[in-house]
Amino acid sequence: EAQVTQNPRYLITVTxxxxxxxxxxxxxxxxxxxxxxxxxxxxxxIYYSMNVEVTDKGDVPEGYKVSRKEKRxxxxxxxxxxxxxxxxxxxxxSPGRGRPDTQYFGPGxxxxxx
Amino acid sequence: QKxxxxxxxxxxxPEGAIASLNCTYSDRGSQSFFWYRQYSGKSxxxxxxxxxxxxxxxxxxxxxxxxxxxxxxxxxxxSQPSDSATYLCAVKGYNQGGKLIFGQGTELSVKx
Numbered sequence: 001e002a003q004v005t006q007n008p009r010y011l012i013t014v015t016x017x018x019x020x021x022x023x024x025x026x027x028x029x030x031x032x033x034x035x036x037x038x039x040x041x042x043x044x045x046i047y048y049s050m051n052v053e054v055t056d057k058g059d060v061p062e063g064y065k066v067s068r069k070e071k072r073x074x075x076x077x078x079x080x081x082x083x084x085x086x087x088x089x090x091x092x093x094s095p096g097r098g099r100p101d102t103q104y105f106g107p108g109x110x111x112x113x114x
Numbered sequence: 115q116k117x118x119x120x121x122x123x124x125x126x127x128p129e130g131a132i133a134s135l136n137c138t139y140s141d142r143g144s145q146s147f148f149w150y151r152q153y154s155g156k157s158x159x160x161x162x163x164x165x166x167x168x169x170x171x172x173x174x175x176x177x178x179x180x181x182x183x184x185x186x187x188x189x190x191x192x193s194q195p196s197d198s199a200t201y202l203c204a205v206k207g208y209n210q211g212g213k214l215i216f217g218q219g220t221e222l223s224v225k226x
Binding site: 033035040041042043044045048056058059090101102103105106107108 | 146148156157158159160163202204206213214215216217218219
């Protein structure tokens with residue numbers, strides 16, 4: 001089944017404790033992205049990657065890191081989480097070529113930073 | 115001004131009516147326009163995309179694009195309670211690669 005998977009789905013952590021949210025897609029997509037969703041603010045792009053070893057900042061990159069060492073994986077790293085990073089996070093992938101360049105979303109990770 | 119703005123909700127319509135969802139964008143170079151539906155607690159799913167001025171129909175859904183007015187809309191005909199969800203407008207600029215900008219979403223409620 002074609003899908004984007006994220007782990008963990010739920011995470012409660014404390015300020016300053018490094019964490020990684022994994023994202024994997026099995027559709028051989030070129031593009032992958034991370035978003036956060038907050039009430040009243042919609043989806044905001046954190047980082048995106050157009051290919052292996054190619055990443056670029058989205059609208060809200062501060063406090064986050066990403067890497068794209070393999071085409072299928074795009075982990076999101078919070079080196080020192082803070083309470084303002086409490087949010088719902090979505091990973092997405094898209095073919096990157098042709099039309100439509102549809103984004104397929106993972107199930108989401110709900111993160112709480114205490 | 116936000117880059118992509120949607121009319122504030124929630125929008126409530128009776129079953130069988132037409133629901134009209136609106137979106138404006140600020141970047142005149144935008145090339146691709148998407149409508150996503152998100153049920154509560156779920157991830158967004160694509161329902162419509164449009165690239166050219168005019169209307170595009172898919173079943174009960176019609177997307178309308180007016181690049182001169184920087185306006186894109188989604189019409190849902192014969193609205194059903196199962197259409198109750200948040201609708202997200204998303205815009206991609208020319209040569210923007212993977213950069214996609216979303217509006218804040220409009221919550222639609224279809225009353226039986």
